[in-house]
Structures are given as C-alpha cells and as structure tokens.
Amino acid sequence: MIAEYNSIELFAGAGGLALGLEMAGFTTMALVEKDEYCCQTLRVNKKKYFPIAKIFETPIEDITPEEVLKKLKLSKEDIVLIAGGPPCQGFSIAKTSKGGRHLDDPRNNMFFQFAKFLEYIKPRSFLMENVPGITNMEKGFVLRRVLETFEGLGYKLRWKILNSADYGVPQLRRRFFIIGYSDNGPITFPQPTHSPYKTNLLGLPPYRTIGETFAELTPDMPNQEMPRHTEAKIKRLAKIKPGSAWQSWRFRDTLDVPSRTITGHCRDDWVHPTEDRGGTVRELAALQSFPHDFIFKGPIMAMNFVKFQFQYRQVGNAVPVLLAKALGETIITRLRGRIVEVGSEIRSGSGKAT
Ligand SMILES: C[S@@+](CC[C@H](N)C(=O)[O-])C[C@H]1O[C@@H](n2cnc3c(N)ncnc32)[C@H](O)[C@@H]1O
Known part of the structure; x- marks a missing residue:
C-alpha cells in the first residue's frame, strides 16, 4: 500500500530526523546511510519506528534516485518530502582563475548529492538540516550557493535557526533548517511549544530539564x-x-x-x-x-x-526527535493544504543569505 505522505531520508544517521518526521505523520520509504553501525541501529528499530522503510546501506554517491525509486517500486509522484542533513565538511570552496569562487567537484560534495535527489524526484517539499555555522561559512557564500541551487530547481524556500528547547527537547541545541516547497504557498516554521520563562504570556510550559x-x-x-x-x-x-x-x-x-x-x-x-x-x-x-x-x-x-x-x-549527530516532529507537523499541515500558524517569523533570521 502506498501511504499518502511518503518521504525519503538521506544521510539518515541513527534516524533522529526520520523518526520525528514519522511521528509527525510521514511514512519513511527509504533511509540512505553509508555507515554500517548507523544502519544496524536503523535495522534494529525498524519494526517499531520505520516499519515500511527500506534501508539503503551505501554511500549516496553510489546510488541514483532512479535506482532507489525502482527498488521501492514507487514513482516520483509517490514521494512528497525529501529530508536530510548533508555533512557540511563537504563544502569546500575553491578560487577560480578569474578571482571568483566555486564549490568544489559536485561529486564529492554531499550537498550536491542531496540536490541530485531533489532534481530527479522533484517532491512537493524538502527539509535540509545543518549546523548554524553554515550561515557564515565563507562569509555567506556557501549558504548563498545552497539557496540558489534549490531555487534553481524551482523551490520556494526559507531558512531559520531553531533552538531545540523551544520544542520540548531538554537541550539548548541550535540547528539550521531550510524548508522548501515546489508551489507558492506560505512557508512557516513551527511555533515554540515551550518557553525559557516559567511565567510567560503564551502560557507555555517551561523548558524541559x-x-x-x-x-x-x-x-x-x-x-x-x-x-x-x-x-x-x-x-x-x-x-x-x-x-x-x-x-x-x-x-x-x-x-x-x-x-x-x-x-x-x-x-x-x-x-x-x-x-x-x-x-x-x-x-x-x-x-x-x-x-x-x-x-x-x-x-x-x-x-x-x-x-x-x-x-x-x-x-x-542526530536531530532531536521532538524538534524534527515539530518541523514535520508544520510541513505536513501545509501539504494538506491548511494555513499554518501566524507570527512564526518573529525571531527569524530567515530569508536569503546576506
Ligand atoms: C549528521 S549525521 C545525520 C544525522 C541524522 N539526520 C539524524 O537525525 O540522526 C550525517 C550522516 O551522514 C552519513 N554520511 C556521510 N557521508 C555519506 C555518504 N557519502 N553517503 C551516505 N551517508 C553519508 C554519516 O555516516 C552520518 O551518519
């Protein structure tokens, strides 16, 4: 049976991001990860947490999106979300002879491997995670190239740095996310569910300890x-x-x-x-x-x-599960055609790289 909100997870690691997205209502169809121990972790938890997923234990550069879909017996239209956190060490910038700069050989660059899947499958949405430092790598050049690449594939997008504690995770972990959609609707990030203050105007519970x-x-x-x-x-x-x-x-x-x-x-x-x-x-x-x-x-x-x-x-290395769940809920609500929360951009650094 083909579920309605199928996703593919790239650079799956132990599955923190994929698990949160599953909890939000996505069905993980594929988990692509090269490390054998991460794959052991994914396999041992599969029955309970990723029941439908096929685990592809392979370097992503050795598999094409076409092969993944073929093994899943799915067509491009069956996938609505591609998610993942390409390792940022892959971003290496080289100077050109004319004084400009370019990202090194795309085949070695994990970001371009992520883009390769987007380009072929063209899902309605994508979610990319990274470290907050990506915003000032090479004075913003890296982020600009990342955003331009996604825009070049036809996506409308926003980025934002979120604090995991705002979503019920007992940790002050900040992470960078890009959400992209293939259509022109609103792009929002999840509203905090927890507050740093015991007493707060929204009546939110305080950060978990x-x-x-x-x-x-x-x-x-x-x-x-x-x-x-x-x-x-x-x-x-x-x-x-x-x-x-x-x-x-x-x-x-x-x-x-x-x-x-x-x-x-x-x-x-x-x-x-x-x-x-x-x-x-x-x-x-x-x-x-x-x-x-x-x-x-x-x-x-x-x-x-x-x-x-x-x-x-x-x-x-994982994305906190509850943070991933909050992001997943926002995306799936939007895909279902509902307008999401108002005012989520108040603390946002979102938009284009400057
Ligand atoms: C930051 S971790 C991902 C964490 C994951 N998103 C989570 O929430 O648990 C990045 C993962 O990418 C994997 N990876 C790195 N290079 C890869 C490649 N070429 N092909 C497939 N996986 C790769 C690493 O083994 C690592 O597990």
Whole structure:
C-alpha cells in the first residue's frame, strides 16, 4: 500500500530526523546511510519506528534516485518530502582563475548529492538540516550557493535557526533548517511549544530539564552501560562544579536546566550533573528526545579520529526527535493544504543569505 505522505531520508544517521518526521505523520520509504553501525541501529528499530522503510546501506554517491525509486517500486509522484542533513565538511570552496569562487567537484560534495535527489524526484517539499555555522561559512557564500541551487530547481524556500528547547527537547541545541516547497504557498516554521520563562504570556510550559528527563530513566533500559573512567579522570570530573565548564569544552550542567548541546564528542565533553562520570548512551539519547526504547548499535565508543559512527557519535549527530516532529507537523499541515500558524517569523533570521 502506498501511504499518502511518503518521504525519503538521506544521510539518515541513527534516524533522529526520520523518526520525528514519522511521528509527525510521514511514512519513511527509504533511509540512505553509508555507515554500517548507523544502519544496524536503523535495522534494529525498524519494526517499531520505520516499519515500511527500506534501508539503503551505501554511500549516496553510489546510488541514483532512479535506482532507489525502482527498488521501492514507487514513482516520483509517490514521494512528497525529501529530508536530510548533508555533512557540511563537504563544502569546500575553491578560487577560480578569474578571482571568483566555486564549490568544489559536485561529486564529492554531499550537498550536491542531496540536490541530485531533489532534481530527479522533484517532491512537493524538502527539509535540509545543518549546523548554524553554515550561515557564515565563507562569509555567506556557501549558504548563498545552497539557496540558489534549490531555487534553481524551482523551490520556494526559507531558512531559520531553531533552538531545540523551544520544542520540548531538554537541550539548548541550535540547528539550521531550510524548508522548501515546489508551489507558492506560505512557508512557516513551527511555533515554540515551550518557553525559557516559567511565567510567560503564551502560557507555555517551561523548558524541559535534565532532571525531569533523567527521572524517567531506569538502569534496565537499553544502552545504559556506565562509562568507565580512570581514577585520574574521575578526580578531574569531580573538580568541575555543576553549572560550569573545564577549559571551555567539558561542560557540567545542573539538573534544573536543559542540557547544553550534545555533540559528536559527548562521551568526553558532557559530564553528569550529580555524579562524577560521563553520560550513558541512553541518558544522552534522552536529552536528544529519543524514545527510551530506541536502541543504538555498534561500538559504544572509539577514538574521535575514527571514521565510523559509534553509539555516542550517532546520538550526538542526530536531530532531536521532538524538534524534527515539530518541523514535520508544520510541513505536513501545509501539504494538506491548511494555513499554518501566524507570527512564526518573529525571531527569524530567515530569508536569503546576506
Ligand atoms: C549528521 S549525521 C545525520 C544525522 C541524522 N539526520 C539524524 O537525525 O540522526 C550525517 C550522516 O551522514 C552519513 N554520511 C556521510 N557521508 C555519506 C555518504 N557519502 N553517503 C551516505 N551517508 C553519508 C554519516 O555516516 C552520518 O551518519
């Protein structure tokens, strides 16, 4: 059976973005991801969380959108959304002989791989995620090229940096998003559902905290293996007061606030508020708003220079599930032909790159 709001997820990672979009009402038909451990994670959670999806374990440059559709037995019109976060290290800018600049070889550039799928399938909508720093990479040149490329494919778009805590994620993680549609209707971003202030005019609940989130966890949940540290490291961690940082990169929050950003290095840079240790994969996944029974596979930990996606990295690289869900709800409401919320652009930095 072909569902109505089918999506394709590129650079799927552990599936944070795809899961939020599923929760919003999209049906993930394909998850494209090259890392074997991310794919193990996607497979073990597939039955419950991505029941229809086919997992394509392949570098995206080795597969065409045509092949994906053929394997799915779908036509272009069956897909209404393409989503994904192309890794931004792919953006390499070269100077031309005439003094201008261009993005390096498109085949090596993951952004162009994303564009390749859009160009062929031409879904009614797309969602692209990235780090906030993309807005000033190469003095805005990268973002301009990205926006121009999408516009050249016929999309109307807006971009915005969102704070995950505004959507019920217990984390102050800011992420950049572009939403694009193939038609001329309104383009809005989701309204915050939570507020930094306990008392606020809209009557929103306050930001979720680390303490509230951890109160839901039990030791028998998956991925709760305690991180092991040397005695020397435990002593170093003990010296970091809750609410402070060590050498500007290792952070320890208090329980009554949302967490600072969970990074790909969260096994090293995140310290438990009340115990002298790092977080478990489960704890950090909960701060990324993954459901508590979502399982992470692959090596738990590895050195930061390795290329593969170990569990802590899978968690740190993900789009928080509830943030993805809020974005998905806005997009699906719009695709269903309803006008979405008013006033969502108040804090927006959206529009064209300057
Ligand atoms: C930032 S993570 C994606 C996180 C994901 N959106 C989530 O919410 O969980 C980027 C992913 O792109 C994958 N990736 C990088 N280069 C790729 C390529 N050439 N083909 C397919 N996947 C690739 C990486 O393995 C990584 O898992």
